[in-house]
Amino acid sequence: MPENVVTRFAPSPTGYLHVGGARTALFNWLWARRAGGTFILRIEDTDQKRNTPTAAQQVMDDLKWLGIQWDEGPDAGGPNGPYLQSQRKDIYDKYIEKLLDEKKAYYCFETTEELDAFRKEAEAQKKSFSYSRPKDFPDSEAAEKARAEGRPVTVRFAVPQEKPIVVQDVVRGEVTFAADEISDFIIRKSDGFPTYNFACVVDDHLMKVTHIIRGQEHLNNTPGQQALWQALFPDAPLPKYAHMSVTVSDTGGKLSKRERPKALRKAIKAAQQIDLEALAAAGDISSEQLDSFIRGKTTPDMPNIDAMAKHLGVALPEINIVDFFKSGYLPETMVNFLALLGWNPGDNREIMQVDELIGTFDLSRLTKSNSLFDRQKLIAFNTEHIRMVSAEKLLGHLKSYLNTVESPMVSADDELLSTIIKLCEGARTLAQIEQKSEFLFVDNDKIKYDDKAVKKVLLKGDGLAVLGIVREKLAAMDELTEQGIEDMLRGLAEEKQVGLGKVAQPLRVAICGTTISLQIFDSVRLLGKENTLARIDNTLKKFQTQI
RNA sequence: GCCCCCAUCGUCUAGUGGCCUAGGAUAUCAGGUUCUCAUCCUGGAGACAGGGGUUCGACUCCCCUUGGGGGUACCA
Numbered sequence A: 001m002p003e004n005v006v007t008r009f010a011p012s013p014t015g016y017l018h019v020g021g022a023r024t025a026l027f028n029w030l031w032a033r034r035a036g037g038t039f040i041l042r043i044e045d046t047d048q049k050r051n052t053p054t055a056a057q058q059v060m061d062d063l064k065w066l067g068i069q070w071d072e073g074p075d076a077g078g079p080n081g082p083y084l085q086s087q088r089k090d091i092y093d094k095y096i097e098k099l100l101d102e103k104k105a106y107y108c109f110e111t112t113e114e115l116d117a118f119r120k121e122a123e124a125q126k127k128s129f130s131y132s133r134p135k136d137f138p139d140s141e142a143a144e145k146a147r148a149e150g151r152p153v154t155v156r157f158a159v160p161q162e163k164p165i166v167v168q169d170v171v172r173g174e175v176t177f178a179a180d181e182i183s184d185f186i187i188r189k190s191d192g193f194p195t196y197n198f199a200c201v202v203d204d205h206l207m208k209v210t211h212i213i214r215g216q217e218h219l220n221n222t223p224g225q226q227a228l229w230q231a232l233f234p235d236a237p238l239p240k241y242a243h244m245s246v247t248v249s250d251t252g253g254k255l256s257k258r259e260r261p262k263a264l265r266k267a268i269k270a271a272q273q274i275d276l277e278a279l280a281a282a283g284d285i286s287s288e289q290l291d292s293f294i295r296g297k298t299t300p301d302m303p304n305i306d307a308m309a310k311h312l313g314v315a316l317p318e319i320n321i322v323d324f325f326k327s328g329y330l331p332e333t334m335v336n337f338l339a340l341l342g343w344n345p346g347d348n349r350e351i352m353q354v355d356e357l358i359g360t361f362d363l364s365r366l367t368k369s370n371s372l373f374d375r376q377k378l379i380a381f382n383t384e385h386i387r388m389v390s391a392e393k394l395l396g397h398l399k400s401y402l403n404t405v406e407s408p409m410v411s412a413d414d415e416l417l418s419t420i421i422k423l424c425e426g427a428r429t430l431a432q433i434e435q436k437s438e439f440l441f442v443d444n445d446k447i448k449y450d451d452k453a454v455k456k457v458l459l460k461g462d463g464l465a466v467l468g469i470v471r472e473k474l475a476a477m478d479e480l481t482e483q484g485i486e487d488m489l490r491g492l493a494e495e496k497q498v499g500l501g502k503v504a505q506p507l508r509v510a511i512c513g514t515t516i517s518l519q520i521f522d523s524v525r526l527l528g529k530e531n532t533l534a535r536i537d538n539t540l541k542k543f544q545t546q547i
Numbered sequence B: 001g002c003c004c005c006c007a008u009c010g011u012c013u014a015g016u017g018g019c020c021u022a023g024g025a026u027a028u029c030a031g032g033u034u035c036u037c038a039u040c041c042u043g044g045a046g047a048c049a050g051g052g053g054u055u056c057g058a059c060u061c062c063c064c065u066u067g068g069g070g071g072u073a074c075c076a
Helices: A019-034 A055-066 A089-101 A112-124 A140-148 A196-206 A216-232 A259-270 A276-282 A287-294 A302-312 A321-326 A331-339 A354-360 A375-388 A391-404 A414-423 A430-441 A451-459 A463-476 A482-495 A500-512 A520-527 A529-544
Strands: A006-009 A038-041 A105-108 A154-157 A165-169 A173-177 A186-188 A211-215 A240-244
Touching: A006 A019, A006 A211, A019 A038, A019 A055, A019 A211, A019 A240, A019 A321, A019 A331, A019 A354, A055 A321, A055 A331, A089 A105, A089 A154, A089 A186, A089 A196, A089 A216, A105 A140, A154 A216, A165 A216, A165 A240, A173 A216, A186 A196, A196 A216, A211 A216, A216 A240, A259 A287, A259 A302, A276 A287, A276 A302, A321 A331, A321 A391, A331 A354, A331 A375, A391 A414, A391 A430, A414 A430, A414 A520, A430 A520, A451 A463, A451 A500, A451 A529, A463 A482, A463 A500, A463 A529, A482 A500, A482 A520, A500 A520, A500 A529, A520 A529
Parallel strands: A006 A038, A211 A240
Antiparallel strands: A105 A154, A154 A186, A165 A173
């Protein structure tokens, strides 16, 4: 086990934490914990155009939900702060000046349009684009002059061209890049902020990071970063790089945040009749904005997307960590599942607790090939974790779930919720628990009847007639006990020479409005005699005329 | 276009030249349990991308083809 391991997760605060980011954070965290080292959270907010003010907080909230704690970070502090790159500009400037002085970097004045033209030319010649370095580097006076003339002033790093750059990667071995493939890249933008490729190198060194575990999408910036590191800190050993496989979506390509809006757009287009005004209102956007979204020109913010999906009753694919929370997954499930995407303990273990993961995790068992995010398997994992987690923890998870989805079930006290949880053994998600017991917390006259259920169970056959008999038998009972209800229903079924379902289902639809609920005996007992009878009466009155 | 990475059941994966008649999980199929939804039990089917080498022997090593993915920004 290596000593003094320091890892970091360095998200750019552009929105919610998505599964890919969460997996990167998790691997860094697991490795730091396994080695007894330090895990740093660093916010890479050097792009002022893209950052949203609340995103950093959202990312931190999501990490906390997963149980990933950082030892150093924006709120936690630490000896290597600040941990927001936007607050480290002075540090970066110092190193950029040094490179400039040493002629290892130089000023450039091209506009975006000019650079685009160079790139097009390179492509036309079937070559990769490489910025042509000037023979003599412009001095600071020239930079001042260009600035005064209104030209953009950037700084590029002069990538050493003597020999190929070889990256030693923990998962991929030696990866060689020809020197002329690595173009002199910009390290300071015309707005004065450093680019990712520069800030990242400086910070990783200053924060004493020993292991850089990140997605394969960064493999191509690594030779540049490595060359920069060696120019800046020739005496410091390079960090260990580990480029993990990418998690791909079942729709092909990288698992991306765009999938949710895309799925919603598809659902809107597929819908037969649709009230666009109502939809826009539900999403809290204008009709014009909605129209523009449907035509694929713009994309509203995620909360608006979510609201519209809810309005239409369509389930969007979960991408962000919060999406999984809202779908009723446990953090334990997510951690376990994500850890197994591109890593495995080497034996047949799959369902694992965090401590077990920490105790087994090793960089040497990282997988090379990309993996597809399989939601079916996730559900199976969730079922297992719901079964395994302690009653106390599960109660806590359920309560925070009910709160965020604003379920009527929030009114239940801990005792009732615990009872319900026990009755829901085998549930796959917290959403399922909620779905099966929500009816207990809805007013008698606010029951929503599911069309299909009503047709199939009440209107077809003698459902209503049976319900009438059940009503009288229930009314005749002094006290509703589970045993009593069971005896009564089973007796009735036997008497009528039918299965229990024939008598239980009409009763279920009458009290829940749907065919899905807790076991029927428990459902009736928990609802109570008075409510049960009232709901049966409501149902009889409402549908008797429709036969 | 150019650069880089990858390749075992549908999916996640075990496999480091003979332990492979290729193991597990999930999904799927058949059957069973069941008042709904789930759970649960039993059983089945299901993979080394193709072609060349190397070797006594290749899923394992090398090369090519094909396929997939990533990158190609004054984004990170």
